[in-house]
Amino acid sequence: MVxxxxxxxxxxxxxxxAGRLPLLLADLAQAPGDLIAELVVADGGSSDGTPQLARLAGAxxxxxxxxxxxxxxRGISATNAPWLLxxxxxxxxCRDWSAVVRRAMKQPxxxxxxxxxxxAPGINLRLLELAVRLRCRWRQLPYGDQGLLLPRxxxxxxxxxPKLPLMEDLLLIQRLQKLSRIRSLQRPLQVNGRRWQRHGVLGTAWRNAALRRAWRRGAATEVLARQYYGRDGANGAASPESTP
Incomplete structure (x- = not known):
């Protein structure tokens, strides 16, 4: 496909x-002009100027x-382009993200x-990254904090x-697994390490696993979201789907 x-x-x-989004928008601004058709930030009620900063960056x-x-x-519904990131x-x-994404879009x-x-530094975090790579290779199971590129x-x-306050990424990946092989772009997507630093790798992994178990047993995602975000604030970095 050309x-x-x-x-x-x-x-x-x-x-x-407001403290992190401008950095991502600056990364996106490095893309060639013939790649991104639409850039949408779906704001959930920020009080720190996030929407204003997004507009200043052209979103x-x-x-x-x-x-x-x-x-x-909501953000997807505001777009029309045939590919979504x-x-x-x-x-x-990463620096060459646009070239990597463009190559993927040319594949079937x-x-x-x-x-x-x-x-964040730490051998435990490097081991966690390795475990996630192995999980994705063997189980075709990336999560939302790894980004997702797919055709509409x-x-x-x-x-x-899925219009869920939590676990939406896990449910979507499970559905996609039935339709398509989920492939690796083989480039890093860096996320803030604040939650892992605050709770430790083992503490974060244990808590995330407990949330996933509760969800699989039928717990309401609204209740799980209150438990998850109530402790760490609305903008915590590591989602409950992000540990192996």
């Missing part, structure tokens, strides 16, 4: 990310109820994800973005 015009929509859910801002899945669905607001892209339609890189028709076949 890309003759900008065919990529970038959608970023954000809530009080379209749409407003939504808070909740990553709800915000992503879904990113968390605290992410940082499939879902793609970056490799997790955590912006594939997302539609998967039922669209």
């Amino acid at each position: 890309l003759s015009r900008a065919e990529l929509a970038v959608v970023i859910p954000a809530l009080d990310e 379209e801002v749409v407003h939504s109820l808070a909740g990553r899945g709800v915000q992503l669905a 879904l990113l968390h607001a605290d992410a940082r892209l 339609p499939a879902a793609w994800a970056f490799e997790l890189a955590i912006e 028709p594939l997302l539609e076949r998967a039922g669209g973005m």
Whole structure:
């Protein structure tokens, strides 16, 4: 497939990310002009100037109820481009991200994800990154903090973005696995290490695993979201889906 015009929509859910979102938007601004057709920030009610900063960087801002899945669905609905790149607001892209994404878009339609890189020192975090790479290779199971690149028709076949306040990434990946091989872009996507530093790798992994178990047993995502965000604030970096 030859890309003759900008065919990529970038959608970023954000809530009080004034300190991190401008860095991601600066990374996106390095893309050639014929790649990104639409750049949308779906704001969940920020009080720190996040929407204003997003507009200054050239993004379209749409407003939504808070909740990553709800915000992503709202942002996706505001776009029309045939390819979607879904990113968390605290992410940082690698220098050659646009070339990597463009190559993936020229391949037969499939879902793609970056490799997790955590912006913090520590051997435990490096081991965690390795474990996530192995999980993705063996189980085809990346999560939302790794970014997700996919063609819009594939997302539609998967039922669209689940409008959940938590676990939306895990549910979407499970649906996509039935339709497409989920491939690695083989480049890092860096995320803020604040949550792992605050709770430790083992503490974060244990708590995230407990949330996933509760969800699989039928616990309401609204209740789990209150438990998750209540302790760490609305803009915590590591999602409950992000540890092996």
